[in-house]
Amino acid sequence: MKLRPFQLSDPPSVVHVYRDAVRHIGPHHAYSPEQIAAWSSFPTNKAEFGRRLARGYTLVAEEDSHIYAFGQISPLDCFSFLYTSGHLFKKGLGAQLYDALDAHAQAEGVMEMHTEVSRIALPFFEKRGFKIHEVVHIPLLGVDFEWYRMKRSREDTLAVRQSQTHRLPSTSVSLIDLHCPACWI
Numbered sequence: 001m002k003l004r005p006f007q008l009s010d011p012p013s014v015v016h017v018y019r020d021a022v023r024h025i026g027p028h029h030a031y032s033p034e035q036i037a038a039w040s041s042f043p044t045n046k047a048e049f050g051r052r053l054a055r056g057y058t059l060v061a062e063e064d065s066h067i068y069a070f071g072q073i074s075p076l077d078c079f080s081f082l083y084t085s086g087h088l089f090k091k092g093l094g095a096q097l098y099d100a101l102d103a104h105a106q107a108e109g110v111m112e113m114h115t116e117v118s119r120i121a122l123p124f125f126e127k128r129g130f131k132i133h134e135v136v137h138i139p140l141l142g143v144d145f146e147w148y149r150m151k152r153s154r155e156d157t158l159a160v161r162q163s164q165t166h167r168l169p170s171t172s173v174s175l176i177d178l179h180c181p182a183c184w185i
Contacts, residue, residue, distance in 0.1 A: 077113050078114055114152070117150060118148075
C-alpha cells in the first residue's frame with residue numbers, strides 16, 4: 001500500500017471509499033438507517049467534491065491502482081477528512097494517513113490542530129491527543145447528527161510528537177511527494 005497525493009481523476013474512487021465507509025462502519029456505531037442514508041448521500045457532486053479535495057493537502061492510500069482510503073487537512077490545522085473502505089476499517093490505513101498528514105502539518109510549522117468528528121472517529125482522535133471542546137448537532141438532509149469539535153493544543157501536540165519519536169517507522173507504506181465547514185470524519 002502506498003500513499004500519494006490526491007489527483008483530480010480520483011473523485012469517483014474517493015467517493016466510493018467515503019460511501020463504503022459510512023455504509024459499512026456506521027451501523028456498528030449506532031447510526032440509524034436514516035442517518036446512514038443521509039450521510040452516504042454526500043457528496044452529491046463528484047466534480048465539486050474533487051475540487052474541494054484539491055484545495056487542501058489530500059492523500060490517498062492505493063494499491064494496484066485501487067484507492068482504499070483518503071485523508072485531508074484543510075486548512076493546514078484542520079483534519080477535514082479521514083475515511084477508509086469499510087472492509088479495511090481497523091487495519092491501520094487511517095493511522096498511516098493521519099501520521100502522514102500530521103507530519104506535513106508539523107513540517108509547515110502547525111502546532112495546534114482541530115477537527116470535527118463523528119462517534120466513529122472520536123476514540124481515534126482522543127488517542128492522538130485531541131480533546132472535545134464542543135458537542136454540536138448538525139442537520140444533514142433533515143437528519144440530525146451529533147459531532148464533536150476537537151482540538152489538540154500546542155502542549156498536547158508536543159507530547160504526541162515526542163511519543164512518536166520512540167516508535168519504529170512503518171515499513172508497509174511508502175510516502176510519495178508529500179508536500180472548515182463541518183469536517184466529515
